[in-house]
Amino acid sequence: MKSALRSAPPSIGPLRTWIAALPFVAVIAALAAVYTSVSGRLPEPLATHFEADGQANGFSSTHGFLTGCLVLLLVVGTGFGLLIQLRVPATGAHWLIAGGYATAAGFGFAFCLTLLDNADVTDASAVRLPLWQVAAVLAVALVAGALGRLLAGPALRPQHPAFGEAPRLDLPAGMSAGWSRTISSPPLVALGVVLLGAGLVVGILIDWLTSASLLVGGAVVVAVSSVRVTVDRRGLSIASTLLPYRIRFRHIPLDRVAEAGSRQIAALAEFGGWGYRVRAGRSGLVLRSGEGIVLRLTNGREFVVTVDDAATAAALLNAYADRARSRQGG
Template identity: 65%
Template sequence: MKSSPHPAPRSTGRLRPLIATAPFLAALAATVVVYVSVSVRLPDPLATHFGADGRADGFTSPQGFLTGCLAVLLVLGIGFGLPALREPSAGTPWLIAGGFATAAALGYLICLTLLGNAGAPDGAAVRLPMWQMAVALGLAVPAGALGRLLAGPAPRPTEQAEGEAPRLDLPGATAAGWSRTISSPPLVALGVLVCGGGLVSILGGEVLTGVMLLLTGAVAVAVTSVRVTVDRRGLTLAPTLLSAFRIRFRRIAPDRVAEATSRRIDVFAEFGGWGYRVRPERSGLVLRSGDGLVLRLTGGRRFMVTVDDAATAAALLNTYADRARTRQGG
């Protein structure tokens, strides 16, 4: 039985993408203003990382620091803004609140670093006391509260009714297979942007940060195209770009499937975002909202995959599950 969702007011819904990206745009603007105002008084290299005692232990060029900070703020703004373009879910307002908190803390620390370096004869002479981290966290709390307020009320999730559990009429010893590829262009774009941020960071002298961003972006791009296969071995999920290495995300044998059905899956309402998600009593690989395969496992949990032609996959998987139970005498 379906329940009617209670969406946020239309004006709030239309403005949510702008609201989600606004704090990062503000932090970006503040960074540029502060940099321009103190650029002639910055040492080269300037101090960009500090130890527990407040002494500088990491340095980079002023231009590299600015470029890296702007890249990070831009990537984060896109990352928090993209989900707001989709149909709002119960987690969307809290995602926006998290974006406000992140932008406030990060923007404060970036501007503080620039101001702390201004006028210093050498980057090694700059100090940044650790209590400033507490100040950044203190700013993040009211900023997050403001974001939650501006995001508006959270809609109630809609419970989708599952379809019937069909079967394919296959003769006793006949085998069949089904396969589709699923992908997520927004996640690909985000992965490419993260890789770009890594390259910019490396060029700016932040090698460790750049390498971490490159690895994160590369992994994100590699897992955004997945081959979904149903055959006599059950359900198999494998990354398309890593097929030469025979890597699998997951395989579920037919004897573990109590029932397979298909229905529409709302990614944000049911899982809170894209990717491989784990929630109480269910998990899934969800790269978009739409038609999806829903498996009720013998242990009681559900596993979901958003994929086209899910009804055919469900019917074939049910047929193989019936055969497995017959062989086991179930």
């Protein structure tokens, strides 16, 4: 058997990392410049929160306002930076960068407007927030997001080896083989137990109708937290170890498999979490980060499932898929 297919998503280059950090640095510098220009003309405290009609209803010290703005920008900026460094797939990085630009510009412009609105006012309660400024903040965020999307460059696509390069198991004609592994997620088990427990408590103390959603959600989470992945002459099947085998979460027959491979999968970076995940052009059951089977389906989509010994499963699945195509003359 050949080595397993390793088709990791393209990574984010250093230039894109700096591009992603740029708006937060620029906004902090702009906020410092605006404060410097109006620091001697600000009331104490500042009007920092407003009702729908524009009237001030929240106040803060100048030092507290500036500290809060700086902390918020640093935390949000660091969050976007961590998403970049956590190997977020390049196929989605351009939108992540655009979101960072829109967020930084929206917050920064609102903070600067707050300082300017308070300038030359002796009583902060007299400060008003014009409606046009709310629209302006949204417009600036949209323009900045578009700029970030432009600077991020073209969207990159995952690089897959050419068809036929994935591993095949040497399976003589007429011989059958099967492969099966179990994969569990302790965090999902814990979450399911917590939901079920909360549902029981709510049902006993309040009413069972109110607790129904917690009980159903807990049952679903527990059921999906431990599954058996099977590859045989019928294709790939995924079934809960806690339910009868005939009740399957997913079955992909051989005629839908274009090719199978295996690679390392980052649950949080690639799919945003754990469980049954759906993303543009792909879906899968991701119970942990690590080795997983990657199926390229005949409709162009991708299906993944994290499981040990994924390379063997992929090679067997390719062998069966080749055999099925040869019988159909394809």
